[in-house]
Amino acid sequence: MSNPTDSYEAVVIGGGAAGVTVVGNLLEQKFEPILWVDNAFNGGRINRCYREVPSNTKVALFIDFATAVAPFRKIVSNTPSRSRWEEPSESDGVSVSGKPDKLQALRNLEQAKGCQLSHAADMLLMLTEGLAKTPGVIAQKARVSDATLDEGTKKWTINLTSPVSSEQTDRVPVSANRLIMCTGSSPNNSPLPVEIPSLHVLDLDCALSPTLLSTTLTPLGPTSVAVIGASHSAILVLMNLYNLARTSKPDLRIKWLTRHPLRYAEQRDGWILRDNTGLKGAAAEWARNNLEPDTMPTSDVAKYVSKVAYTSGAEKETYEQHLQGVDFYVQAIGYSRDPIPTLKTSSGREIEPVFDHENGHFSYAGEGKDQQALQKLPGLFGAGIAWPARVVDPEGNVEYAVGFFKFMKHVKKVIGSWI
Ligand SMILES: Cc1cc2nc3c(=O)[nH]c(=O)nc-3n(C[C@H](O)[C@H](O)[C@H](O)COP(=O)(O)OP(=O)(O)OC[C@H]3O[C@@H](n4cnc5c(N)ncnc54)[C@H](O)[C@@H]3O)c2cc1C
Incomplete structure (x- = not known):
């Protein structure tokens, strides 16, 4: 000291x-x-x-x-x-x-x-x-x-x-x-507006690490995870979960709950629209190819990930309806x-x-x-x-x-x- x-x-x-x-x-x-x-x-x-x-x-x-x-x-x-x-x-x-x-x-x-x-x-x-x-x-x-x-x-x-x-x-x-x-x-991790006793938190930091995610989920039996959000982190988590499901954990199912369409960073003349909040790099490419309304239905991702779109203000009803029976949820809604x-x-x-x-x-x-x-x-x-x-x-x-x-x-x- x-x-x-x-x-x-x-x-x-x-x-x-x-x-x-x-x-x-x-x-x-x-x-x-x-x-x-x-x-x-x-x-x-x-x-x-x-x-x-x-x-x-x-x-x-x-x-x-x-x-x-x-x-x-x-x-x-x-x-x-x-x-x-x-x-x-x-x-x-x-x-x-x-x-x-x-x-x-x-x-x-x-x-x-x-x-x-x-x-x-x-x-x-x-x-x-x-x-x-x-x-x-x-x-x-x-x-x-x-x-x-x-x-x-x-x-x-x-x-x-x-x-x-x-x-x-x-x-x-x-x-x-x-x-x-x-x-x-x-990461923000405010309590959900619903109480579902069988639903557990999956830490965003854990879900952002393929190694930790695999260590946490692979030993379990059939598992379902809900991802809440459409941020850069949410897309990375969806990528990690999908990769785990298609490789070593085919009994993994993922629900993606999102309130808005995906937003990408866009190059403009000398500046970048949504430079700090839009999707970029590998996450943006993967989202374009697998999560957009015109790409998701034919993507292999749809075998494991289902999308639930809802509007702001409808959280309680949406969660009550779609999180019943889900084992884990990850919130990727900012820091x-x-x-x-x-x-x-x-x-x-x-x-x-x-x-x-x-x-x-x-x-x-x-x-x-x-x-x-x-x-x-x-x-x-x-x-x-x-x-x-x-x-x-x-x-x-x-x-x-x-x-x-x-x-x-x-x-x-x-x-x-x-x-
Ligand atoms: C998922 C993710 C991906 C990102 N990717 C990129 C990227 O690709 N490129 C990029 O440029 N940026 C990226 N960022 C953004 C940013 O660069 C990082 O968030 C970076 O970690 C922020 O650095 P920081 O120093 O502000 O905070 P931190 O990295 O959180 O560091 C804060 C430090 O302060 C210490 N501390 C806090 N309070 C105390 C205290 N009272 N006493 C002693 N120590 C204390 C903490 O222990 C910690 O070590 C990313 C961010 C996230 C969340």
Whole structure:
């Protein structure tokens, strides 16, 4: 654990793609010392849960991410750097002549296509290891339990606890001018509006892994699974279930409950419609070939998957009718922010931070008669899937920008205002 008297320019919470992005950018701005805290430092959810998932972004974008800032380029390059903050040179960039860099596995793939996320996860782990060894970064395996803002000095006191326990004992305080939350999100799993005692939850993270899915379902007898949703994750789950049924578990039957037609990302002139919410890559191709009204009836998929279309508001009746007798259900209906550390002021007032998607800053309610008015929350920032940028496309559609390279682009744009 860190020394309680330690004081940092920034404490960054989270070792996923967003935390890696933020630490790389702070270092590029020569902004240190940085205390980097994560429960496990194992690449966040991409490595923990989605190694077997096909990416929805092109390989080239993962390479762009891994070479976007000078500290990354130094890690990626196999050439020892001459001085710490030298300008990027040929040896920091792609591959040094005759000497492959640490991105060879990604470089060997087809650049304009997607890949298995294990490749992206390995790249994150490589950067994590490199950043943890970079002078100016102290990587601490711990959990941030709570943080207190001194409204006078504008400094944060941040408490670290054991990475696994939720006990508030043995808290180690550190002090920092900035607290940057890259805390991540998890699948939504709200209770269904019906009670069917024989129906069990199948965790979305499990259903996204063909290996775990097979381990869970194959030993059972005839099994039925309902998939709720039409998101990118829903399609991946349907693919996994279908592949399991057609290979090792022919007694598996799947019901697909969807409220709307499939929505695809579409290339427009210089921009992408539904860039963050539409189906892309392998999931889009599989859905087009097997799940559309004109392809599903003749697809082999229809032997195992039956579709139940319903309208918003008709959930209760639809579930009552179609989930009776079903063994498991998976909800693939989006992701929500993971709980964040408790935040308060030194006078004991609880802080409910309100995020600004434009610049990664937060605001909070004032005290006394200013209670209604939101004011800038000093030194607190956010990035990543939990705290994304809001983007408006040329047709006026609003989306949240989620993805490695999107985090990178946004953090690069706003970091000047954080420091
Ligand atoms: C199924 C799926 C597929 C995706 N595919 C792609 C893709 O192909 N390409 C792409 O670019 N993006 C993809 N994404 C989007 C995005 O890149 C990932 O969601 C990514 O994991 C988000 O990174 P993150 O750092 O914001 O969050 P996470 O990966 O969840 O990392 C958050 C980290 O913070 C830690 N943490 C949280 N709170 C605390 C605390 N109090 N103390 C200590 N540690 C804490 C957690 O343990 C975790 O390690 C995908 C997302 C999903 C869900």
